[in-house]
Amino acid sequence: MVKKDSLIKGTIILAAAALVARFLGIFQRIPLDNLMSTQSGVYFNDANNIYLMLLIIATGGIPSAISKMISQRYALGRPEEAQRIYRAALWFGSVTGVIVSVLLFVFAPFIATNISIEPGLDASIRAIAPALLLFPIIAMMRGYFQGRQMMMAGGLSQIVEQILRVITAVGLVMLVVSWDMGDRKVAAVATFGSVLGSIGAFGVMLYYARKLKRQDRQEQAALSGQVSSMQTGESELVVEASSQVKSSYRSIYKELFAISIPIVIAAMTVQFVYNFDTMLFNRLTGSFYETKEAAKQFHNWLAFRAQGIAGIPPILAIALSTSIIPVLSSAFSVRNMKEVERQTSLVMRIVVFTGVPAALTLTVAAVSVTGFLFGDANAGGSGIVAALTAGTIFQITMMTSNSILFGLGQTNVPMRHTLIGLVVKVIASLALAPLLGVYGLIIASTLCFVTIASLNLRVIKKEVNLSVLGARWLGYGVTIVISAGAGWMTDILVRGWLEGLTPRVGFLISALAAGMVSFGLYLALLILLKVVTAEDVRQFPGPLRKLLSPLIRLTMRSKSDSR
Template sequence: MHSKGQSFIKGAAILGIAALISKLLGAVYRIPYQNITGDVGLAVYNKVYPIYSMLLIIATAGFPIAISKMVSERLALGDKRGAKRIFRISAYILSMTGILFFIILYFGSDLLAVLMGNQQLSIAIKSVSFALLIVPLMAAIRGYYQGHQYMVPTAYSQIVEQIVRVITILVLSYWFIKNDYGVYYAGAGAVFGAFSGAIFAFAVLLLFWKKTNRMTDEIFLSHGQVEIQQFSQQPVVGIIKKILYYSIPIALGSLILPLFGVVDSFSVSNLLQALGFEKNQSEYWFGIYTRGQPLVQFTAFFATSLSLALVPSISEASARKNHQLIQERTDLALRLTLLIGLPASVGLAVIAEPANILLYENNVGTKTLAILAFTSMFSTLGITSSGILQGIGQVILPARNLFIGVIIKLVLNLILIRTFGIDGAALATVSAYAVATFLNLIAVNQYTGIKIGFLNFFVKPTIATLMMGAIVWIAKEFLELAISPFIPKERLLMAVVSIVSVSLGIIVFAFSLFIFGAITKKDLINTPKVGKKLITFTERLRILKD
């Protein structure tokens, strides 16, 4: 039992690390991609990929978890043949679903492109559709391995998939631009990365399959188990029903987030064209609008890391029905998340112009980027609060709240883009995430009974953030004046300004948190992994309060 528990924990950790690496790679590649293709190229990618993501989630989301659960149940009963039968049925269903959605996406590409306001997007939609022929089958294989609590193949394949995908995006987009094929072919090459990444990931899974299939009894079955046969001939319909029972709720929950991108894909350019923008102009401004996504995702990356560390401990406390511990850990998770999201939002808003020039070569859309910066605060709190609700068994509420956010996003796009142009799309995004997060926090309060202290939760972090924002702004303005004569290259100048300003801001913010007592010794004691080291460091500086 001990080894099994350790194996599960180790496997979960491996999957968590793989997911974080994939998210990090997925957050940063868009910056060099925009530098290669420009903002219209960025728009092509960011309009097409959410549609693929949505169909992929409908086809596969929840299946790996459902398959792993059913496979592990069969193996626990010694029914190895039944476990393999579940895999075969699942693989068939997913393969057929993938082929169906490939046909829909490939042959419906012209119609979808017209609905998005640009017929030239058709080639990119066709390009990304090929991934649907492979990725669903991969979901079945990953679920089968996870059912054996063997997470390494899934983790390795995820990392390989993302690395190959990013390489494909950058190499093909560069080749198409260099050879004068234009941004739409460059975008098609970029989204083709979903297929090339899947090919290599599938190859990794097959290598593991070949290696482990010969010794499956030793690796997968517990010592002393005797294989039995009576479960192996469950009716196919019964197996399919059970798979769908487990997978559909997860798929619905996973589907919501990509819908934000789908709403933008079908509404923003069309609304801009209705205001009188030319087609290429509308795509250009859509690309400008999506410049902020990597920066917001990068912040969310840290919130996801925190969520992975803290939410399992909340689940553990919930299983023990230790309500006081649930409240303490929930309070800590939310406060630490706010201490990431709030300064990230304000800091990014303050340095929006130098960051824009540094990353994207010019300052076009700086105001849009500054508005989108505040998505960081709400998205990070949304990620953590969703994890908390899932940890205490309320898995439907976060999906429901995000769906409400999607509806608000669509309505506000229709209203605000007409009034404020592309800035309206950014305002709609921030507002939608704010509402979804606020609903999550109400639910967290309702189901955990947590008492959110206004002083510690809002006032102290806000004071520290305002101090940080002021220092960052002063440093930014001073540095631009003081060192611009010595650094003639604008991007290099903005790199120095951004790095120095942000570094000063982080130091001021961190010290302010401890000086004002926004973070106490008790908080650090309850923080996994890094808490003890931080206690030692801050006690040496004599800034830690009890």
């Protein structure tokens, strides 16, 4: 049986699946980094970023819109209309997939030569293009299952997709490298892994779709049996109540796009920023680096290492943001502002308490994390990793505040703020990249996230009485500074003590030590400085409650003993 998931359970499933998928994606980069040359790495990363950008444009906000529309219809007792919306979405996904895939395949040489200025990139773009045939359909199916509050299907499909993608990409690259077929073909077979991943994900979604269809038929048969046992008059009333006017596909698409377009524009922010940096890297930083080879090295570190690691901290925020939209929409639609304020403040509090330490730990231990993951004794690109990961704190705030505004019915506001932020990104990149190289691009990205998040929070505060930490921000700031400094010093000291060890082993130990010190101090100071109270802990999800409750009890016991 396919079961419904609660808000917290659904969030945990999505977060766990995204975390597994992210780590599989990162660990794929380890063998690929060792097997592929700098040039083939450039081809691989550029093709992936182009593909991800087109995937967001083709499907971006539509799964969220489908989720909202499906859940609303089922809540109103209109399952037939929900199924019609689902069929309309599948048709849209099918047609979009064919069009985008064909266009990408045809225009691959133009993109490679005239936009990225990497003529050999065309083979990688064409190798990944077929993945766009299935992923729009998969996205529609995931949106439908989210609307039915069944997150396991989408979560498992993500994991299967990544497993097949990693196995295929690494296996094919090993073969092609051994045959010495050149950078162009090495990168092409690496990107082809996404095609096999899409087939695996589609298979999982089909399995769950058929299982849910059988379950719905059984429930409908049971319901029909109950209806037939009623008295004639009552039966007529039930039939009359259940009769539904079919919505036309035109009206469905009109509603779908009205909800999804603003979400698409807001959702594409991060991928646009990453794509902008990788595709225009040579044009923007050409005057800063002395040689073309140096520019390629920094490009590779940004795209291959930093962007992969920087995707870890926002994982919980993405899952939480996906789950909170229907909760806030429901409360806001009945003008239950007290519940809206409680849920909004709680979401922001959880994001602050979880997303920030994740970014913090990866930032202070960037040298060890980079050296361990990529087996580089010099931990090349660790400064870029640290800078980009630090900026994810603002990225997390931006993403969460976007979802809060969507839940409050302010769908066009995040879209406007996103466009403003992207203008800031472009202008700042043009100004800073020629002066600071890759770091200029990263600073510009951070300014983009800060701009959007600030504008979002200003609107949210006008709508609801947002209370995240209140007077406790000072204590939180002290907690961040002390735990970050301690983690950074630990990383430096442990790396110095273990200098004689194999680099990868030494980096692993120092990364773990820095993470334990930084995160341990962070938790302890949150309690000792009263940044987190017993009331806060009671509202947190189960795993966080189990982690923080013993510390709360220990602090309260110490206070009572001192009296």
